[in-house]
Amino acid sequence: MSMTDGPTPLPTAAAAQAAVDREATTAGPGSSTAPGAGRFKSFGSKWNALSRQQQWAFLAIVVVLAYLLPILNPPIITTEPGNNFALACFDMARFALIAVGLNIVVGYAGLLDLGYVAFFAVGSYTAAMLTSPDSPFLHIPYLWTVPVAMAVAMFFGVVLGVPTLRLRGDYLAIVTLGFGEIVRILATIIPAMKGQVGFQNVGHPPGSEAGGTPIFSNSNGVPWYWLTLTIIIIVLLLVGNLERSRVGRAWIAIREDEDAAEIMGVPTFKYKVWAFAIGASVGGLSGALFAGQVGFVNNQRFDVQTSILFLAAVVLGGAGNKVGAIIGGALVSYIPLRFTAIADYKYLIFGVALVLIMIFRSQGLLPARQRLLAYGRQAYSRISGRTGGGATPRTGQVTGQEKEAGA
Amino acid sequence: MTLLELDSISVHYGRIQAIRDMSFSVEEGEIVSLIGANGAGKTTTMKTISGLLNPSSGAIRFLGQDITKMKAHIRVVHGISQAPEGRGIFPGMTVLENLDMGAFGRKDRSGMGADMERVFDLFPRLKERQKQLGGTMSGGEQQMLAIGRALMSNPKLLLLDEPSMGLAPQFIRQIFRIVTEINRQGTTVLLVEQNANQALARADRAFVLETGEITHSGTGKELLANPAIKEAYLGVG
């Protein structure tokens, strides 16, 4: 049997080596060699050349700009008059969050999940059924449905993952594809889930303006966008820690060569289920946000195409790179909203874009190697720190994370 | 003392039987070679020992403990480490990251440093190429990396599946010298080889595998001198 079964979204070794070399030399701007990838390359090396403070300062500016985005409503970038820009921002943030979650499954652990929309649907229905007046179930405040939606989606992730994650590659893709459809079909045939009629008036976070209209209304995208953006930042911080931990290394090893990972001592099955479950919970989270903002959930929004669109976002951005996933997610949402004339052709356009990406930049816009590098530095300090001179300060920090993550 | 014991092991791929009722043991401190033609079942045997495959019947014991049902990732912790056939290194990870993965199951952080030193002493090339990606190393270098990575778990038993595959003659000699050195340092080695000459010359004991069954066994020297084996596996006769 082959040791390289299963999807391997990792860049070719040669391409990734370029990234290592770049890291090793911290080349200055303009030193990039490969045409087409030049701008990204020099950005990567510039970024690594910056001091920690400079990186933080840059990030702070990006975050502030991100929060201001719907208020600034910059000309040219704006999606108006076709689409309300604040709502478009929310949609971009929602897609970005979904891509971050799916990236854990597809990008880190290398598990091809074609039914991710199912977890999004589970989250949406959880929020709707626990808050909508159309639902006979018990009702709880909307914000409480968010962790509940995550937990329920995670539960489904484990239930689906345990039997299927023993399968490899193509089989997994087919089973997840089926699961995506099953959730939609169940929503259609189970009377309590109200099929196409759906649930109206899904809850939203508390608070109202002076006039009595709720702050988190369906037509006001800004608060929803801010809420989602804040959640994205929190999720990114958590995922970043996970990525640098023992769990993250195990995922990379599984993606690269599952059998080899297993005989290195990685409990591959357990870590695959973890990737699936964590990814599912992020999907559920974005589903709950979506249900709250739109205020209406029925069986029409969770089809296979949507799953493929999610996957396109991850691949476009660069599987295995969480920043890439955010950019990919935002783009996949933004382009049809901005260019409404071509919105009907979005599957065609993303299809072509994906083909072009595969031809010219198979690692996606931001390659995964950037993330692997963080691991490389750690491996270095962890091992060399002990064999060579004194332990580096980083070592202690890493061990701390490992204790948490390895538990 | 007996380190590893296979007790009438059979392995099936679906309905195809790859290993038939195989029994042999490896004593602590030995180099044991397993030779056989393509498709004889050598890799299957190794994967069954490392835990990647489950036998359909029979038992495997390691240091007297029954490990037949034990998962592969736990067997590493108990001291069984495999350098897989075709190397199986992580192509997108650097040399250092690969070696680090080799120590994934370990808790004793101090011992890891010492083993890293040991690997770099055995393979100075790896030390020079710490930051190179595994996938861009040459075939021989990847083999060194695969062996080095397997040593990072500080195994009691090292399983080497065709370490000489695809290597130039002087490289093959070097690899075998290093295998002997690893053994001299106290690691028991179970070696699968098509390169029967070297494998038998270096082995304390050896087995010949034909279509899933052991047909000959003896010391390395005995098998080297056996005319039937000479003809079939050593290209002379």
Ligand SMILES: Nc1ncnc2c1ncn2[C@@H]1O[C@H](COP(=O)(O)OP(=O)(O)OP(=O)(O)O)[C@@H](O)[C@H]1O
């Ligand atoms: N995954 C598999 N599915 C079905 N049959 C398999 C599988 N892997 C191996 N086999 C069969 O099992 C038998 C033993 O294979 P194995 O890989 O153990 O041989 P080998 O001795 O290692 O050969 P080589 O020297 O070519 O590596 C062969 O007949 C092979 O075709």
Ligand SMILES: [Mg+2]
């Ligand atoms: Mg083989």
